Amino acid sequence: MDSKKGSLVVVGSGIKTVGHLTQEALAWIKAADKVFYVVSDPVAEGVIQRLNPGKSESLTGLYEEGKRRMETYEQMIERMMASVHAGMRTCAAYYGHPGVFAYPTHMAIKRLRKQGYEAFMLPGISAEDCLFAELGVDPATTGCQSYEATAFVINGHVPNPKAALILWQVGVFGRGDYSRSNYQLKGFHYFVEHLAKFYPTDHKVCIYESAMFPGCKPREDWVAIQDLDKARLTPASTLYIPASERATPNLELLKLLESL
Ligand SMILES: C[S@@+](CC[C@H](N)C(=O)[O-])C[C@H]1O[C@@H](n2cnc3c(N)ncnc32)[C@H](O)[C@@H]1O
Known part of the structure; x- marks a missing residue:
């Protein structure tokens, strides 16, 4: 099928936009007939x-206090799709990597492709990329697991304590609504209890918030799991849990593999 006239390209603005916006993303934003963006800071x-003056519009106004985030996401998808249906070369810029913990971008692309439109995504720099750089973590060292915090508990995921664990959206644990200020996490003890099944409660974990502006330092607060409920968490917090146990490599097997 021939591609229809309108199209969608989804780009990431990175965490620290000044510096993280790729040349490719920049070119697509400039060339678009319409730009939608969801970014978390005025810079x-x-x-x-x-x-792209005059053609750029924020979609963050669709978030409203107490409104289900899923409802906002569907409205974002509708706005992106309507622009493409109107024949516009549409660009959507989302902060971080636009496909990492970003339902509306994946869904808009999927639905548009199904309708025969050209729609694709470019990678961006995510909070996890910043974490690897700023906390000095190489996921190759122990291996690395990554989950959304609420899904991690609700789905009863069993982490491997011999590998690092990254938990996203820990500051909105159990909350499907939107709040402008920090959330009241009334059910946060369920999160701590779940972690305590697999890690010693004095195991130190890092509340990480990457700096969004040049020259600023990231937040790296190390606290014991048992003290997590007293820590300040924000919607930008990501929890990094280093491995608490050492792996036990099968050296005989390694030797055998190397001899083959
Ligand atoms: C909806 S997700 C968006 C992630 C984003 N697309 C990315 O690529 O990083 C929001 C979550 O990303 C993480 N996050 C966003 N900004 C962050 C920052 N400045 N530092 C650390 N984690 C951040 C937090 O876990 C937050 O709850």
Whole structure:
């Protein structure tokens, strides 16, 4: 089937937009007939607005206090799709990597492709990429697991304590609604209890928030699991849990493999 006229390209603005926006993303933002963006700081907004003045529009206004985030995501998808249906070369810029913990971008692409439109995504720099750089973590060392915090508990995931664990959206644990300020996490003890099944409660974990502006330092607060409920968590917090046990390599097998 021939591609229809309108199209969608989804790009990431990175965490620290000044510096993280790739040349490729920048070119697509400039060339678009319509740019939608969901970014979390005014610097990123200013950068995008300057790249394509008059055609750039924030979708963050769709978030409302107490509204289900899923409802907002569906509205974002509708806005992106309507622009493509109207024949526009549409660009959607989401902060971080636009396909990492970003339901509306994946869904808009999927639905548009099904309708015969050209729709694709470019990679961006995610919070996890920043974490590897700023906390000095190489996922190759122990291996690395990555989950959304609420899904991690609700689905009863069993982490491997011999590998690192990254938990996203820990600051919105158990909450499907949107809040402008930090959330009241009334059920947070369920999260701590789940972790305590697999890790010693004095195991130190890091509340990580990558800096969004050049020259600023990331937040790296190391606390014991048993003290997590007293720690300040924000919607930008990611929890990094280093391995608490050492792996026990099968050296005989390694020797055998190397001899083959
Ligand atoms: C909806 S997800 C968006 C992730 C984003 N697309 C990315 O690529 O990083 C929001 C979650 O990303 C993580 N996150 C966002 N900004 C962050 C930052 N500045 N530092 C650390 N983690 C961050 C947090 O876990 C937060 O709850």
